[in-house]
Amino acid sequence: MSDSIIGAAVSRIDGPDKLTGRARYAGDFQPEGMVYAYGVYSTIARGRITGIDTTLAMRSPGVIDIFHHGRFPRLHRSPGTFAEENVVDEKRTPFEDDRIHYMGQFVALVVAETYEQARAAAYKVRVDYERDAQRAAATLAQGIEDNGVEHANDSERGDPAGAYDGAAYRVDAVYTTPVETHNPMETHATVAEWVDGRLRVFDSTQGVIFTRNTLSRVFDLDPSQVEVHADFIGSGFGGKLWVWPHCVATCAAAREVGRPVQFVLPRQQMFTTVGHRPETRQHVRLGADDDGRLLSIRHETINSSSPVGTVVEACGGSTQGLYACDNLRISHATAITNRGTPTAMRAPGAGVGLFALESAMDELAAELGIDPLELRRRNFTAHDQGADKPYSSNHLLECYDRAAEAFGWSRRTPEVGSMRDGDRILGWGMAACNWEAMRNPCDARVALRADGTASIHCASQDIGTGTYTILAQIASHELGLPLESIHVTLGDSTFPHGPISGGSWATATLLPAVAEASRAAIKKLKNYARNAASPLAGARGDSLVYDSGRLSDDSGRSATVAEILGAQSLANAVGEAHTGGAPDSGYSFDSFGVHFVEVAWEPEIAHLEVTRVVSAIDAGAIINAKSARNQVEGAVVMGLGSALLETTEYDERNARPVNSNYAEYLVPVNADMPDLDVILLDHPDYELNEFGARGIGEIGLTGMQAAVANAVYHATGRRVRDLPIMLDKLIDDD
Amino acid sequence: MRTFDYKRADDAHSAVNAHSGQAAAYLAGGTTLIDLVKLDVMQPERLVDINRLAYDAIETTAEGGLRIGAMVRNTALADDDRVRRDYTVLSEALLQGASRQLRNRATTAGNVMQRVRCSYFRDGVSPCNKRVPGSGCSAIEGHNREVFAVLGTSDHCIAAHPSDMCVAMAAIGATVHVTGPSGDRTVDFLDFHKLPGDTPHIEHELGEDELITQVSLDAPIDGSxxxxxxxxxxxxxxxxxxxxxxxxxxxxxxxxxxxxxxxxxxxxxxxxxxxxxxxxxxxxxxxxxxxxxxxxxxxxxxxxxxxxxxxxxxxxxxxxxxxxxxxxxxxxx
Incomplete structure (x- = not known):
């Protein structure tokens, strides 16, 4: 078992709990005496509150209290740094003053005995506003026009302008991507209770430690006085990495009313006050020689940001090192719009950055008249020029070969509209994927228990990706115990310090810590085994051999964990570990991949369908073939949504999101699913960690929009540079 | 959602009685109404639940058409053998609407009565002549891609009627059967929904407290x-x-x-x-x-x-x- 469990297609161990409803999400916790909070949200995007009248609402049945800027305790801001693990994107605390910065900002919070009573009363709170004389910037274009562009960062190597001017082939294009809203199934939820000055929070969060640290700063508490729980999360996609105003407001309200308070964010407010992927405008210029070798790359991005916090979308991150090119310029800048802050959304940076770069590469291939795959092969690099280090493990060429073979790319005819399936025109496109592989420090505790089972504790969390399961696999491997005997407990900030579930680094971060803690537990067991009461009493320390829950010495004696611990009335043998971040070994760590996409365009009814996707992913060792495939498939589907459907639309006159619901904010449905083939290369990257795993949550999203856009171009001849590719951008007026 | 009074009616007569003299709404499948009540866009003081009314049959008419009970669920109507055979267009329209979960709840009359998807109507805040007559139409100069019309619009409203089922019924030819305080009457389906004109808040021909009991379809065209x-x-x-x-x-x-x-x-x-x-x-x-x-x-x-x-x-x-x-x-x- 121990040899085969790593990499096996293991079903998620929390599946039965989720299926039967035993799994408890933040909103499922109901501490004794709990009451409910409902928000009142601003209906203007820029201005100030001139009056709040709660008279009618306070008379509404069940109302306990109503909080707003004129009635709220003074709180503190979080420093909001990654190093201190207390990041917030919206720096302001709720109800800080009378200023309105975006539509849907919290302006009041009603607390009542029931959810329905709180909501009914919230509708009766009357808020008067005075709009600023200057308009609210509703879009990136308006933000640039009204507020200008603020430089964030840039980097340059060689002479990109000069090399471009001298290049035989050039592409100069601007690509735009819209605001996308995370919209996990489970909206944000917080349950807060105060017991003897200590704060206990059940929160739908991707980081129990970060949330604890942030709340401890906001409420001026020692971190040990704050407990954050997140047993299960109905996904987050980055939207639940940091603390948002509702969480702070709920905790404060619970303290004020002296009872536990539950808050669940309504779906409409998922579009306003809990982050989004910002709008981007990306200017890409490529220059190449006659053979298609890149002489110059410039990738310059402006993204929409917010008056309440600046967030930079690092679109050019992957552009630094994906291709060999000596002359390069990357820059990032922001412009303030009257929206809540953007935040990380699955594959921030590369997620939309590669749409621009990989679309431009397709345009360059068309200019050159060479196959787009061949163009990428010619520009392959095993050396990350951005960091000036070799990649630890880069199998992008193998991704190209295997996916192209599976897709049948060699049968592609390059002329636009040249491939048909009956009345439908087929388009074949491809694009590369790239994501930085990261690893962070981590603690973990593993206990071998007297009942023959083992437990794992870590203050990380499983946001639905399969973290519970792969940790059980690793412990099963290290301890030689069956999977069913491993109990994984996460999502509690009082456990050993663990990472946020973000950046695709949970796997690379957690596995070494759990493995080392498992080995420490075995070592501890060996110490106990030599005690007088043990069946192995007196064994020489280095003579003890552990195998599958049993210790043996060199004299032929052998005893199980249960026998060793039971004989001494011990509950367990506990191992603790602290493992470090990515090793400073002179390598650059990245994951790679490629998507091949077939679209079918039926001009007679203006219908575009993605019919086939073949993706090959090089993400190091695959720990769980099932959940890894599931992650890539999910990312591909999300990428399809980003390519074709997703866009949060704002009314340009007042910055109100107008499609803030699940019916009109479109994401793919089951009926949109293409034939999906995911090839996982499974080449371990032992430079990053002992298991060779690099994480797989985000890589599959990157490049997807470009692969679709390139296929659409091949089918229709329309080069769509502005996402999403909705049918109005393709329809002919026939 | 604000507090409302709830009455369950056992027959059409008691439903109409319970509805009259109140700011009331009939509750059938609830797939539009409950949404809008939660969003505070509709604020009925009383809901009259008509789910127990015995309008759940699909009957053949003397003219060779079908008479569909108001409470027949969209799923049942789409799956009915006579509908599939003689009114394929209706079955196909229903099955392309909403989701199966919604179709299992949504009723025939409720589908006829469904409200528009215009975001300015549904946000409860923007000027909207449907929600607050005379307040203006935010959609005309606003974001108007997805659920907005190009036919039958006026300077006062451009929201598209959202139904698929009704489009099929308009093509087939149908009659809406209504009951109310002054007895029973029928309305030609094509006259039932009204153009917005300068009164977009008046969406249909139903009078005060009137209730749809059935929709009958014209006989199918031979060989069509x-x-x-x-x-x-x-x-x-x-x-x-x-x-x-x-x-x-x-x-x-x-x-x-x-x-x-x-x-x-x-x-x-x-x-x-x-x-x-x-x-x-x-x-x-x-x-x-x-x-x-x-x-x-x-x-x-x-x-x-x-x-x-x-x-x-x-x-x-x-x-x-x-x-x-x-x-x-x-x-x-």
Missing amino acids: GSTYIKLRDRSSYQFALASCAAVVALDGDRITAARLALGGVGTKPWRAADAEAALVGQPATREAFKQAAATAMQGATPYKHNAFKIPLARKAIVRALTDAAARARGDTT
Whole structure:
């Protein structure tokens, strides 16, 4: 078992709990005496509150209290740094003053005995506003026009302008991507209770430690006085990495009313006050020689940001090192719009950055008249020029070969509209994927228990990706115990310090810590085994051999964990570990991949369908073939949504999101699913960690929009540079 | 959602009585009403639950049509053998609407009565002549791509009627049966929904406290073929950007009867009578269908984000007529 469990297609161990409803999400916790909070949200995007009248609402049945800027305790801001693990994107605390910065900002919070009573009363709170004389910037274009562009960062190597001017082939294009809203199934939820000055929070969060640290700063508490729980999360996609105003407001309200308070964010407010992927405008210029070798790359991005916090979308991150090119310029800048802050959304940076770069590469291939795959092969690099280090493990060429073979790319005819399936025109496109592989420090505790089972504790969390399961696999491997005997407990900030579930680094971060803690537990067991009461009493320390829950010495004696611990009335043998971040070994760590996409365009009814996707992913060792495939498939589907459907639309006159619901904010449905083939290369990257795993949550999203856009171009001849590719951008007026 | 009073009615008479004298709303499947009450867009003081009313049958009429009870669920109607055989267009329209979960709840009368998806109507805040008469229309100069009309619009409202079922019924020809304080009456289906004009808050012909009891369908046209084509951004769970219900009967290759109705583009289920008239007597050719499509969309008014709906609707019409004609010929597509 121990040899085969790593990499096996293991079903998620929390599946039965989720299926039967035993799994408890933040909103499922109901501490004794709990009451409910409902928000009142601003209906203007820029201005100030001139009056709040709660008279009618306070008379509404069940109302306990109503909080707003004129009635709220003074709180503190979080420093909001990654190093201190207390990041917030919206720096302001709720109800800080009378200023309105975006539509849907919290302006009041009603607390009542029931959810329905709180909501009914919230509708009766009357808020008067005075709009600023200057308009609210509703879009990136308006933000640039009204507020200008603020430089964030840039980097340059060689002479990109000069090399471009001298290049035989050039592409100069601007690509735009819209605001996308995370919209996990489970909206944000917080349950807060105060017991003897200590704060206990059940929160739908991707980081129990970060949330604890942030709340401890906001409420001026020692971190040990704050407990954050997140047993299960109905996904987050980055939207639940940091603390948002509702969480702070709920905790404060619970303290004020002296009872536990539950808050669940309504779906409409998922579009306003809990982050989004910002709008981007990306200017890409490529220059190449006659053979298609890149002489110059410039990738310059402006993204929409917010008056309440600046967030930079690092679109050019992957552009630094994906291709060999000596002359390069990357820059990032922001412009303030009257929206809540953007935040990380699955594959921030590369997620939309590669749409621009990989679309431009397709345009360059068309200019050159060479196959787009061949163009990428010619520009392959095993050396990350951005960091000036070799990649630890880069199998992008193998991704190209295997996916192209599976897709049948060699049968592609390059002329636009040249491939048909009956009345439908087929388009074949491809694009590369790239994501930085990261690893962070981590603690973990593993206990071998007297009942023959083992437990794992870590203050990380499983946001639905399969973290519970792969940790059980690793412990099963290290301890030689069956999977069913491993109990994984996460999502509690009082456990050993663990990472946020973000950046695709949970796997690379957690596995070494759990493995080392498992080995420490075995070592501890060996110490106990030599005690007088043990069946192995007196064994020489280095003579003890552990195998599958049993210790043996060199004299032929052998005893199980249960026998060793039971004989001494011990509950367990506990191992603790602290493992470090990515090793400073002179390598650059990245994951790679490629998507091949077939679209079918039926001009007679203006219908575009993605019919086939073949993706090959090089993400190091695959720990769980099932959940890894599931992650890539999910990312591909999300990428399809980003390519074709997703866009949060704002009314340009007042910055109100107008499609803030699940019916009109479109994401793919089951009926949109293409034939999906995911090839996982499974080449371990032992430079990053002992298991060779690099994480797989985000890589599959990157490049997807470009692969679709390139296929659409091949089918229709329309080069769509502005996402999403909705049918109005393709329809002919026939 | 605000506090409301709830009455469950056992028959139409008691339902009408419970409704009268109150700011009341009839509760059937609740798939529109409950949403809007939660959003505080509708604020009924009383809900009269009509789910126990015995209007749950689909009966054959003396004229050879079908009489559909108000409470017949969308799923049941779509799956009914007579509907599938004689009114294929209706079954197909229903099955392309909403999701199965919603269709299992949604009723025939409720579908007729569903409210628009206009975001300015639903946000409870923006000026909207439907919600607050005289407050203005935010959509005309606002974001108006997806659920906004190009036919039958006015300076006061451009919201598209969202139903698929009603488009099929408009093509088939139907009668709405109503009961109320002054007894029973019928309304021609095409007259039931009203154009917005300068009173977009008046959406239908129902009088005070009146209740729909049945919808009866005209007898099917002998030898006709029919279909419903719905075009949208994703394959399911989206309102039509443009849709077309078509019924075609042929003599040889000559069109003897045609019925055409449009969805997603009209402020009400949109019967394209001029286009129908032009088709009759013509050969069932692509040219004739394209001409009919042009005729149907002749008076269309594009707005900032939805001009594409005009060519899109023409495509839906040509495809629907093509497929309906093929079925009339007996082609098994």
